[in-house]
Amino acid sequence: MAIIHPFLHPSIPANSAIGLPSASAILFSTFYQQMNAIRHLRYNSRVHETVTAEEQAVHMLRWFKNTILDLRRLAGEPLLLAGVILMFAVLGLFILYPLYCVLRECFMVDGRFSPGVFGAVVLKPYNWQPFAHSVVLGFWVAVIGTAVGYLFAYSITRIRMPGAGFFRVVATFPIISPPFVVAMAAILILGKNGLVTNWLLALGVDIYGMGFELYGLFGLVLVEALSYFPTAFLLLAGALNAIDNSLEEAAMDLGASRWRVFRTVTLPLSLPGVAASMLLLFIESLADFGSPMILSGRYNVLPTQAYLLITGALNDLRGGALLALLLLLPSLSAFLFQKYWLEKKSFVTVTGKPVGGTIKEVGAPVRLAFMGACLCVTAVIFALYGMILAGSFTQKWGVNWTFTLDNYMQLFTSGSDYFRYIVTSVILSACATPITGVMGMAIAYLVVRKKFIGRGFMEFTSMLTFAVPGTVVGIGYVLAFNAGALPDALAWLDARVMAPLDAGLRAVLGPGGPRLGVDATALLIVILFVFRNAPVGIRAGIASMQQIDKAIEEASFDLGASSFTTFRKITLPIISSAFFTGLAYSFVKCMTAISAVIFLVKGDWNLITIAILDAVESSEYSQAAALSVALIGIVLAALGLIQLMVGAMGKTAAAPRKGKA
Numbered sequence: 001m002a003i004i005h006p007f008l009h010p011s012i013p014a015n016s017a018i019g020l021p022s023a024s025a026i027l028f029s030t031f032y033q034q035m036n037a038i039r040h041l042r043y044n045s046r047v048h049e050t051v052t053a054e055e056q057a058v059h060m061l062r063w064f065k066n067t068i069l070d071l072r073r074l075a076g077e078p079l080l081l082a083g084v085i086l087m088f089a090v091l092g093l094f095i096l097y098p099l100y101c102v103l104r105e106c107f108m109v110d111g112r113f114s115p116g117v118f119g120a121v122v123l124k125p126y127n128w129q130p131f132a133h134s135v136v137l138g139f140w141v142a143v144i145g146t147a148v149g150y151l152f153a154y155s156i157t158r159i160r161m162p163g164a165g166f167f168r169v170v171a172t173f174p175i176i177s178p179p180f181v182v183a184m185a186a187i188l189i190l191g192k193n194g195l196v197t198n199w200l201l202a203l204g205v206d207i208y209g210m211g212f213e214l215y216g217l218f219g220l221v222l223v224e225a226l227s228y229f230p231t232a233f234l235l236l237a238g239a240l241n242a243i244d245n246s247l248e249e250a251a252m253d254l255g256a257s258r259w260r261v262f263r264t265v266t267l268p269l270s271l272p273g274v275a276a277s278m279l280l281l282f283i284e285s286l287a288d289f290g291s292p293m294i295l296s297g298r299y300n301v302l303p304t305q306a307y308l309l310i311t312g313a314l315n316d317l318r319g320g321a322l323l324a325l326l327l328l329l330p331s332l333s334a335f336l337f338q339k340y341w342l343e344k345k346s347f348v349t350v351t352g353k354p355v356g357g358t359i360k361e362v363g364a365p366v367r368l369a370f371m372g373a374c375l376c377v378t379a380v381i382f383a384l385y386g387m388i389l390a391g392s393f394t395q396k397w398g399v400n401w402t403f404t405l406d407n408y409m410q411l412f413t414s415g416s417d418y419f420r421y422i423v424t425s426v427i428l429s430a431c432a433t434p435i436t437g438v439m440g441m442a443i444a445y446l447v448v449r450k451k452f453i454g455r456g457f458m459e460f461t462s463m464l465t466f467a468v469p470g471t472v473v474g475i476g477y478v479l480a481f482n483a484g485a486l487p488d489a490l491a492w493l494d495a496r497v498m499a500p501l502d503a504g505l506r507a508v509l510g511p512g513g514p515r516l517g518v519d520a521t522a523l524l525i526v527i528l529f530v531f532r533n534a535p536v537g538i539r540a541g542i543a544s545m546q547q548i549d550k551a552i553e554e555a556s557f558d559l560g561a562s563s564f565t566t567f568r569k570i571t572l573p574i575i576s577s578a579f580f581t582g583l584a585y586s587f588v589k590c591m592t593a594i595s596a597v598i599f600l601v602k603g604d605w606n607l608i609t610i611a612i613l614d615a616v617e618s619s620e621y622s623q624a625a626a627l628s629v630a631l632i633g634i635v636l637a638a639l640g641l642i643q644l645m646v647g648a649m650g651k652t653a654a655a656p657r658k659g660k661a
Helices: 019-048 053-075 078-107 116-123 125-158 164-176 179-190 195-202 217-241 245-253 258-287 290-295 302-311 317-340 364-391 406-411 417-449 455-467 470-481 485-509 520-545 550-558 563-574 576-591 608-617 621-660
Strands: 394-396 400-403
Touching: 078 116, 078 317, 078 417, 078 455, 078 470, 078 520, 078 563, 116 125, 116 317, 125 164, 125 217, 125 258, 125 302, 125 317, 125 364, 164 217, 164 364, 164 621, 179 195, 179 217, 179 290, 179 364, 179 608, 179 621, 217 258, 217 290, 217 364, 245 258, 258 302, 258 317, 290 302, 290 608, 302 317, 302 470, 317 455, 317 470, 364 621, 394 621, 406 417, 406 621, 417 455, 417 520, 417 563, 417 576, 417 608, 417 621, 455 520, 470 520, 520 576, 550 563, 563 576, 576 621, 608 621
Parallel strands: none
Antiparallel strands: 394 400
16 A cells, blocks of 8 residues: 555655545455456457457556546545545445344354354245245236336326326325335225225125135235335336337338337337336335235235344344345345346437427327226225325224324324324434435535546445345344444443533523433434435436536636535536435435334334334224324425425526526
8 A cells, every 4th residue: 555655646645644544445446446347358358359468458557547547636636535435434334334244143153154054044944935925025016016107107108198297196196105004004995894894794795704815915916016106107207208209100100000119119118117117116025014014914024024033032133134134135136137237238219319299199999098097096096095094083993983183183292102203203304314415416426527446336335225125224233333332432422522512501591402412323213314215316416417518517627616616516506406306205215214214213213104003013093094194294295395495496596597688
């Protein structure tokens, strides 16, 4: 390191406090970049058939020279260098280290590597059953959810259908609630004491006696497909809109019917989107914890098995980690397949010509068929969420149907447990949301606009939590931060800094109010929220930044502005739309989180999602419904507020231009 250091920046001594740690952090991922270079070289060798040893040597020397230039460029901007080091540090600490702790728990016994422990778990037949159940469930959710998403996407983008805007809203509405809220609604309708079940029983029809079973694979596929199809819809709508309509027009000009155009042109060109949608829904189904917890019956899946193994009578943290690792394998494989293979298989239809409107003229029977199918799905969604609203006003669902407001009175009575859960959820989500947005934009800026060793590694690591199921993340955080340096440091900070500060404020302002302090549980929940929800904001920021002409930022550099000033005054205002998209997504996911955070909540720091799940498990469906309505209302209000902020910023930005005009 001391030999390489002079190439970084001649003015920084090798033994300085900045030089050596900086070089160590930056060179951490050199191997990752070099593998990309070798892969690129092999690709060239296949294309050109022969690459001489001299050419390989020149390539390696060029790579080494560019690496040194990148290092010197970083060393010349201390603030940028500090930002890169900070990002690598936090990504390593809060993403890679918890995953390492899970692997360590699975393969290390008494400080020694022991793969036999994992092998013993894998070879047990009763552990393969929940694994197989999880994969089968994920497959059917991916197939059905993608089919429903494609139905809505094709209807809205390719058919002149009345109410397209309404169906677009319906297709995204399930995003605002946790998936297990849909599962609870299914229980209210078709459960053993559900509304339809009781109504049919009064008519002499016992559907459960006839073999119907909601609690199992059928019910889980139903609720998860309806919960996750919005993801498929958004992805497929973008894929269909990206298809050059001139290809479809050319096929129709040659005499092809609409069905043949769809079968030979539209569907093949949208297959990358279909495959990506199926993989994403497969990953989300594998990671789902809440729905199987209340609706799986005897159909055991890995997330609930791992949770019960850790929190049950056995208190087997290692066993839960081993099951979580089994869950990680198919999920991470699907993510890597989507990222490194499927993205390269996309069909390019950009011709350089302006793209007009898509073909939307179809016959009345086809239009009515698509509209009828969308209306059927819409009716099911309305029935599910309408039943939640109706159930919140009943005394006890299935037993006492009396209208009451008591369920809401318990929520909003100051001092009640439910009120505290709501306030806690809002506070922690509000703390995590802006941090998530800023960090997402910062990582996107570094990845797109700056050159440094490990740039690809930073992007991959920041996106990793999207592929890792929440159960694995939650167990990793328990193993990594439940004891050790971080809790001890927070306890010291609370006792030595925050407690005297709180005492001083009370001496000035008087007694009363919450204590000013640092709580390890609350901080870990916020950190978990930040790194769990950052990938969407990062991807949105990367996509937005790739559309910005570099000349705008280069002009700022030419005028003497630093990278930080350019990002703050030039880049961030331009990508504000992506920034607020990340904020909205982050807040929704924080408010509806359960799979990872359930391992961390305790004491005063409980969340509304945990309260809903506890109420459902206690058969307090009316109270759970009221909590769900409150959760949906809070999320909608927050999204409306963010939309108002975006609109206000747009008007402010447009005002000077109108004045000049």
